[in-house]
Amino acid sequence: MKTSAQRQFSKNPEQYRDEPLFSSGKDLDAMVSCRNLTGGETLLDIGTGAGHTAIAFSSFVKHCTGIDITEKMVQTAAQFAEQKNAENVVFLQGDAAQLDFASESFDIVTCRYAAHHFPEISRSIQEIARVLKKGGSFLLIDHCASEDEALDRFINRLNQLRDPSHVREYSESEWQKLFEENGLDFSVRERWNLPIDYESWLRRGAVPEQRKAAIHAHLSEPSQSCRDMFNIVHDENGHPVSFCLKAVLIAGMKA
Template sequence: MNPYSKAETQFSQNAENYRDSPIFAAGEELEWMKVIANTKGHEHLLDIGSGAGHTVFSFSDIISKGIGIDVTHKMIEVAEALAKERHLDHITFQQAGAEALPFSEASFDLVTCRFAAHHFPNLRASMSEISRVLKKGGKFLLVDHYAPENRAQDEFINHLNRLRDPSHVRESSLSEWKELFADNHLTKEDIHYWDLQIDYQDWIKRGRTPESVQKEIVSHLQAADPETKQLFQLQFDEHYQPTSLCLKAALLQGIKQ
């Protein structure tokens, strides 16, 4: 069975929403990433889980070549159309998975991955591949939401995300990321943490979550203990229906040793 089949199903039906969503199309973290990258203009960049291409497009003015990969053919089509529309001839896209990158060793000065790693079916293999294709001294910039170290809260947020999006595999904790970076010869630096604010109805619509599952999600949110509700900033209306929440997000940098 294709390990990415759930992701392909999820994002093929929804590519335009991810193209247009402000969470993916904009976001302060894109500028933070560019500042941390500190490129000179000659760099080659690989963006993993590129979706509609927003991350690699944001770097287009400070690199000489950018490649975005995604497992979803429809997403690749959307990204290619945007690149053509913006006349970005040095930005290309191809269909590939993170755990088997179709590139030789030390091919890239910079690897980015933004809000995609929690979909990877084999994160350890993916991190090994990221390290392999990075040049010595090259940078890996990761943006993703992460799980708390508290096991119950970890299970709460991962179960919530899997209910809403079956292609969600796992958002890792910061201690897990620390281990993954170390195991793959990446010197880890914690750059920024923030609360990723989520409008509940937009989140559900973007996920195309079936109505039957929506009821399960509401029950899951309502049943959260007070500390968990506070941590994820769960908000409800007068009928105790969810209106908003936040995910805990981080920008991490790894430098290839």
């Protein structure tokens, strides 16, 4: 799955840099506001992608390190930080399940729209807790699965059809268990609908034609509960136009 993620995100890193879904949004502001920052903090951003989260925090903390398993994403993030004059940010290639940092190295660890790609999620959360200082915060934003089994299956299948590197989006109860097992308290700070434009979503994922057909079929006859939950919209010809993912901001402090 790690090589699958590298292949997927090497295709068009610039689209992830420029996509408003990642480059802006109130969720970034909410993440930065989750903790009272003094300017002396060190931060690690995991699955940094094009670097939006690390760059957003860089004005408020002492130093940011962003890691991503995909080399081209690391290069894109470094160039983007230079364009943004974010001088206290460094980007490195790295694996969330094997963090190459000493224990208790960071005041804050962030992860935004990336954890659903982690094939070793338990190990990754264990590593995050290890590198956090006591009293440090883990701030997570990701798509969130429903506690309802049918809705969970529907949305995870949709994302796996589009992107083979998608492992799983987890429910809040699953996240709570992972946090608490690793000595992190658990607090949901915000929930919101993440609107997805269907054609842009396909284009960003560089989806081949055969998978487009499977995705179209999956969205063609959703149950009413799926239609309502994910705001699925079709045009007059029955072609998907848009839907939403359910997103969540979770904060955990290391005891």
